[in-house]
Amino acid sequence: MFDYKNVSDIKSQTFALSDTITRQFSRTFELYVQDIEKLSVSIIGDSIIQNSLIDHYHSHDPVEQNEIELTINNRLFTHLQSRSQLQSIYLFTLDHNAYFVSKASGPKVSFHLEDEIWYPRTAEIMTNKFVLLPVCEENTGGDRREKVISFVRNINRIPYRDTLAYMKININVNVINDMLVMSDANEFERSMRVLIVTDQGDIVYDDKDELTGNTHSGLGKSAFQKSPHSGELTWMGQRYLYTIEHSDYTKWNTVILTPKDFLLSKQKKSQYILALAGLLATVLIAFVSYLLSHQITIPLRNLMKKMTRVEQGDFSQYMSVTGNHEISRLSRIYNNMLDSISRLINEVYESKLAEKNAQLSALQAQINPHFLYNTLNIMKSISRVRGIEEVAEMSESLAELFQYSMKNLQHPVPLQEELNHIENYMNIQHHRFGSRFELHVSVPEHLLHASVLKLTIQPLIENAIIHGLGNMKSGGRIDLRAIQNGSSFVIEVSDNGKGMDKEQLEGLRSALQHAAHSSRRIQDQPYGIGLSNIRERIRLFYGAEYGMELESSQGGGTIVRITLPFRDHDSWNKEEGSDEYISGGG
Structure with missing residues (x-):
């Protein structure tokens, strides 16, 4: 079981590493071919070459033809000399002529378009912009021959798009060695074999430089049909693990082969290491057992005895x-x-x-609130009996306000109840201040049943009266509005009082934002700690996405908005499993 697991882990590591190298190498080669394509575009767009090719078809004078050849070859040489990896550039005209420059020394030979092995594929070149030809050998002078990859495309006349000629750029295959960065210190990478293979099985590149240029190697598409990206195969009488990456751009495949014998050698090393580790572990266990039996077991037994007595309640052990x-x-x-x-x-x-x-x-302490509430009711009754209606109204409003405040604050109520509480509060204030200010309420009927936390709105009205309208002798106005906004609704309290300047407003916003750590700063603000109390209750009960916003300007009044989730109080109350809230009054 261990051997199987060990081999499986090594195979997984091998596939992961070779897959990374395969994709990186394939992408690097694609980028290089893209660079060659850009070079070909610059040659096609060379106005001198374009004009010379047109002159070639119109001229029949040998002297002029020699001048055209000299001009084209000079331009091609300019493009060739700056790239050390290029071997030669050919231009094949449609009338059996050829222009070429090469880094090889030697006499010029004649070339004909029909003699090129890719000539039957001109229709494919027109469709795919270019084709890459597998490795062939090019004579570089004397007995030297270099292996090259050919990049072939047509040259269109600009701007008419008709074909003037065909271009072939020969690339020295050794340039691929510079793209493959392998570490000799890495045992995995030393065992790998990197190949670039066509779909037909022609080997374009072999990093061992043994099979470059070989045709029909047995590594065509059929060799990888069972597993398109990685797997095992038998090639040239040996078992390999492989990963393959097909390039849609070059139409070639990058293949990395790792001999399966490499896994077996790794397995044997693991077995040796395991045997040695087992032997060392046996010796170590014997030594540790000796220590445990003579130096640890006795104190542990003593500790267990004391813990047993502690379990029985004796904490002096x-x-x-x-x-x-x-x-x-x-x-x-x-x-x-x-x-x-x-x-x-x-x-x-x-x-x-x-x-x-x-x-x-x-x-x-509950005795005193009940006593006060009952006393207010007695005052209301006596005032009505004696005809002092204003005192009776104030006593009744104060009693209802006090009874409302005695209920559990942590439970929400319908918005209508909060508005009734505000009405009792305003009755008292009107008896106190007369007609110095007015409250205007605008709440849609369907929002009257919305669930709100108790005492979240009345403190805002109180702040508007005390801090906003406190110095106004007449004309004060407070607006209370409620607006539904999707799954939430907004309650807005605004006044036309003195407002706050920008510095005061920013200070209050900052203090509210950091209320948990700045209670003293909040107390210093004109609106006291009431706003902080409301904001924290909303945040803790409903969540951080709900809360309070402030707007104000010097002499332009103040607006306070609180955002709450829209919940029908009766429906929500049933879901919570509580049909009515406990009242603190009696």
Whole structure:
């Protein structure tokens, strides 16, 4: 099982590494061919070459033909000499003539278009812009011959697009060696064989320089049909792992072969390492067992006994600590644990006492609000009996306002209830301030049942009266509006009071943004901590996407907007499993 897993891991690593190299090498070769295509475009677009080719067809004078040949060859040489990897450039005319320049020395020979092996493929050249021809040999002078790859395309007359000639650029195959960067220090890469192969099996390039130029190598499309990107194959009597990358641009395949014998050698090394590791582990286990039996087991048994007594409730079972070895460190941790347990027991006991005292205090404190609420109702009744209607109205509004405030703040209510609470508050303020200001409410009927947190709107009205309209003797106006916006709705409270300047507004916004760490800064702002309280309640109950916005200008009033999720209170209340909220009044 281990051998299988080991071989599988090595195969996975080999495929991953060779796949990366295959794709990188294929892309590098594509970029180089693209550069050659750009060179061919610059030759086609050379006006001197264009005009010379046209003159070639119109001239029959040998002297003029020699001048044309000299002109074309000079232009071709200009393009050739700047690229060391190019071997030669040919221009084949349609009337059995050829112009060429080559880096090889030697006499010029005649060439004919019909003699070229690619001549039957001219229709393919017209369709695909160019074709790449596998390796052939070119005479470079004397007995020297260089292996080259040919880039062939047609030359169109500009701007008429009719064919003037065909171009062949021969590229020295050794240029591919510079594209392949392999590390000799890497055992994987040393075992790999990199090939560029046509679909027919012709080997364009072999990094070992043994098969470059070979035809019908057995590596055509049929060799890779079972697994198009990676797998195993038998080639030249040997088993290989392969990865292949086909280039739609060059129409060639980049193949990396790794001998399967390499995996077997890696497996044998792993077996040797495993055997050695097993032997060392056996010796180490024997040594550790000796230490455990004589130096660790006894202190651990002692610790287990003490822990058993601690489990029974005896927290005085401390371990003696000597030295700085692992058992001593464990003993210190154990002693610290006992201290922590004792401390937590005391804290829990004190917390229970504090909680009990707080419950008693809460019950005692509840007497005073009930007493005050009942007193206000008595004042209302007496005032009505004696005909003091204003006192009766104020007592009734204050009693209802107080009763509303006694309910649980953490529960939402219908917007209608919050508006009723605001109406009671405004009744009291009108008795206090008279007609110095007015409240205008604009709320669509369908929003009256929207769910809102209690006491989120009335403090905004109070802030507008105290801070916005406090110095106005008459003409004060407060507008309360509610607008639905998709799945949320906005409540806006605006006044026409004195407003705030830019510095005050930015200070208040910043303080609200960092309310958790800047309570003193909020208290210094004109609007106090009420806005911070509302903003934090909304954020904690509904989430960070809901909250509060402020707008104000000096002498132009203030606008406060709060955004809440739109929920029908009755439907939401049933979903939460609570048909009514607990009232604090009595």
